[in-house]
Amino acid sequence: MRPFQIAVAQDELDEMGRRIADTRWPSEIADVGWERGVPLDYLRDLADYWRTGFDWRAVERRLNEFDQYVTTIDGAQVHFLHVRSPETDALPLVLTHGWPGSVAEFAEVIPRLTDPRAYGGEAADAFHVVVPSIPGFGFSGRTEDAGWNARRVAGAWAELMRELGYDRYGAHGGDAGSVISLELGKLRSVDPVGIHLTMLLTFPSGAPGELADLSAVDRERLGRLKRFDEELSGYMKLQSTKPQTLAYALTDSPVGQLAWIAERYHDWTGEQPLDPDILLTAATIYWLTATAGSSAHHYYESAADLRGVGQESALITTPVGVAVFGEDILPPIRRLAERDLPTIVHWSEFERGGHFPALEQPDEFVADVRRFFSRLR
Numbered sequence: 208m209r210p211f212q213i214a215v216a217q218d219e220l221d222e223m224g225r226r227i228a229d230t231r232w233p234s235e236i237a238d239v240g241w242e243r244g245v246p247l248d249y250l251r252d253l254a255d256y257w258r259t260g261f262d263w264r265a266v267e268r269r270l271n272e273f274d275q276y277v278t279t280i281d282g283a284q285v286h287f288l289h290v291r292s293p294e295t296d297a298l299p300l301v302l303t304h305g306w307p308g309s310v311a312e313f314a315e316v317i318p319r320l321t322d323p324r325a326y327g328g329e330a331a332d333a334f335h336v337v338v339p340s341i342p343g344f345g346f347s348g349r350t351e352d353a354g355w356n357a358r359r360v361a362g363a364w365a366e367l368m369r370e371l372g373y374d375r376y377g378a379h380g381g382d383a384g385s386v387i388s389l390e391l392g393k394l395r396s397v398d399p400v401g402i403h404l405t406m407l408l409t410f411p412s413g414a415p416g417e418l419a420d421l422s423a424v425d426r427e428r429l430g431r432l433k434r435f436d437e438e439l440s441g442y443m444k445l446q447s448t449k450p451q452t453l454a455y456a457l458t459d460s461p462v463g464q465l466a467w468i469a470e471r472y473h474d475w476t477g478e479q480p481l482d483p484d485i486l487l488t489a490a491t492i493y494w495l496t497a498t499a500g501s502s503a504h505h506y507y508e509s510a511a512d513l514r515g516v517g518q519e520s521a522l523i524t525t526p527v528g529v530a531v532f533g534e535d536i537l538p539p540i541r542r543l544a545e546r547d548l549p550t551i552v553h554w555s556e557f558e559r560g561g562h563f564p565a566l567e568q569p570d571e572f573v574a575d576v577r578r579f580f581s582r583l584r
Contacts, residue, residue: 208276208277208278208370209276209277209278210274210275210276211275211276211277211286211346212271212275213267213270213271213275213346214267215263215267215495219495220263223461223491223494223495224258226460226461226462227254227257227258227461227462228258230254230460230462232247232251233247234247235247241470241473244466244470245466245469245470245473249469250462250465250466250469253465253469253483253486253487254461254462254465256483256487257461257465257487257490257491261483261484261487261491262484263491266311266484266488266491269314270288270310270311270314273288273289273290273314273317273338274288274289274290274291275287275288275289275346276289277346277347278367278370280363280366280367281359281362281363281366282352283342283343283347283350283352283355283363284342284347284348285339285340285342285347285363285367286310286339286340286345286346286347286348287310287337287338287339287340287367288310288313288317288336288337288338288339289335289336289337289338289371290317290321290335290336290338291321291335292320292321292322292333292334292335292336293321293322293333294322294324294330294333296333297321297333297334297335298333298334298335298375298376298377298400298580298584299334299335299336299337299368299371299373299375299376299377300320300334300335300336300337300376300377300378300379300576300580301337301338301339301364301367301368301376301377301378301379302336302337302338302379302380302384303338303339303341303360303364303378303379303380303381303383303384303385303387303388304338304340304341304344304381304382304383304384305380305381305382305383305384305385305406306344306382306383306502306505306506307467307468307471307472307489307493307502308381308382308384308489308563309340309344309345309488309489309492309493310338310339310340310345310346311488311489311492312489312563312565312566313336313338313565315565315566315569316565316569316572316573317336317338319569319570319573320333320334320336320573320576320577321333321334321335321336323577326573328577331581331584332577332580332581334377334576334580335373337367337368337371337373337376339363339364339367341360341383341384341387341502341505342355342360342363342501343355343498343501343502343504343505344496344498344501344502344505345492345493345496345498346492346496347498348496348498348501349496349497349498349500349501350501350504353504353508354508355504355505355508356505356508356509356511357383357386357387357389357390357508357509358390358393359508360387360390360505361387361388361390361391361393361394361397362394364378364387364391365391365394365396365397375400376399376400377399377400377401377402377403377580377583378391378392378399378401378402378403379402379403379404379405379576380402380403380404380405380406381404381405381406381562381563381564381565382406382562383505383506383509384406385404385405385406385407386509388402388403388404389402389404389523389527392522392523392524392525392527393522393523398524398525399525400525400526400580400583400584401525401526401527401528401579401580401583402523402525402526402527402528403527403528403529403530403553403575403576403579403580404527404528404529404530405529405530405531405532405535405564405572406535406537406539406562407529407539407544407548408537408539409432409539409540409543409544409547410432410543411429411543412546417542417543417546421540421542425540425541425542428538428539428540429540431536431537431538432537435536435537439474439536442467442470442471443506445503446503446504446506446507447506447507447509447510448507448510450500450503450504450506450507451500451504453499453500453503454499454500454501454503455500457493457499457500457503458497458499458500461490461494464490464493464494464499465486465487465490467499468486468489468490468493469486469490472485472486472489472563474536475535475536475561475562475563476534476561476562476563476567477532477534477559477560477561477567478534478559479559479567481563481566481567485566523548523550524550525550526550526551526552526553526583527548527550527551527552527553528551528552528553528554528555528575528579528580529544529551529553529554529555530555530557530564530571530572530575530579531554531555531556531557532557532559532560532561532562532564532567532568532571533556533557533558533559533560534559534560534561535560535561535562536561536562537562541554552582553578553579553582555575555578557571557575559571560572
């Protein structure tokens with residue numbers, strides 16, 4: 208393991224700015240808003256702010272406040288934050304981001320998790336926090352070989368935690384990180400004390416009567432799943448089938464990369480808009496590390512994992528906690544969740560917050576993580 212600091216060369220930032228300024232803009236159909244994708248005026252304004260106002264150096268300073276390292280596991284570089292709590296008996300916790308996320312997604316919640324007394328909490332709720340970048344994402348850099356699916360990433364996390372000296376720990380994941388965290392629970396060599404999720408896909412099986420007597424809330428959630436499949440999942444179908452073709456455009460055009468990510472944040476967050484700097488932080492990390500393609504390949508590798516959600520559930524004996532944020536694009540249906548995961552012991556519902564709760568609702572996120580693991584320490 209080698210200490211790591213983010214230090215992007217100025218000429219790379221200058222090159223990014225030049226490419227943004229030289230963007231060849233398309234036309235658009237008038238008065239369609241977001242119906243056909245990212246509106247031209249919205250993206251022009253966001254790109255102009257990216258080039259003239261966004262402060263990447265401030266992001267670097269913020270992330271460099273955390274101890275960071277890189278190591279090699281299973282032939283791939285793994286970048287991670289490792290922030291130990293001042294409480295010596297804190298519970299180790301590995302936090303896994305998804306796409307288009309990064310370790311920056313957890314910057315606001317790490318101090319609250321590691322030092323709860325500084326935020327009005329109890330010392331007994333403290334965690335030693337490990338936040339890895341998925342191989343092929345962000346500062347872990349590009350993967351060069353095939354096979355980096357959710358299960359292989361989970362195996363790398365198990366090895367990382369072993370190398371850090373943690374043989375007893377919890378796991379949290381959202382988006383692709385939820386699938387990776389569940390795979391941790393399937394590894395026979397690993398038995399996390401608990402798995403906390405903010406995304407859980409609950410697909411109907413087609414069994415007769417399974418959807419009978421659903422509540423109005425659950426019927427609405429089933430409708431969101433249908434809308435996602437029919438209207439909002441084009442990105443996923445492309446990344447899970449032809450990621451290499453997509454990689455050329457996103458690796459060559461920063462504005463193309465920005466549009467690809469901006470649409471996800473628009474569709475997946477709640478009514479309260481996120482600070483543009485959060486979106487631009489994500490886009491900048493993917494651009495500077497040229498990991499648009501390798502992160503898309505994770506969808507290709509994990510397509511079978513997503514189709515098989517609910518299968519092999521008997522392999523998971525670890526207690527599972529689920530936090531449902533009501534504005535998420537894919538909130539789970541509890542009846543179907545408990546069908547797939549009989550070890551669910553904790554279920555929370557929040558009215559506000561979407562797919563990125565650590566960014567959108569950090570207080571509620573931290574409180575729920577604390578509540579779930581309080582019974583498992």
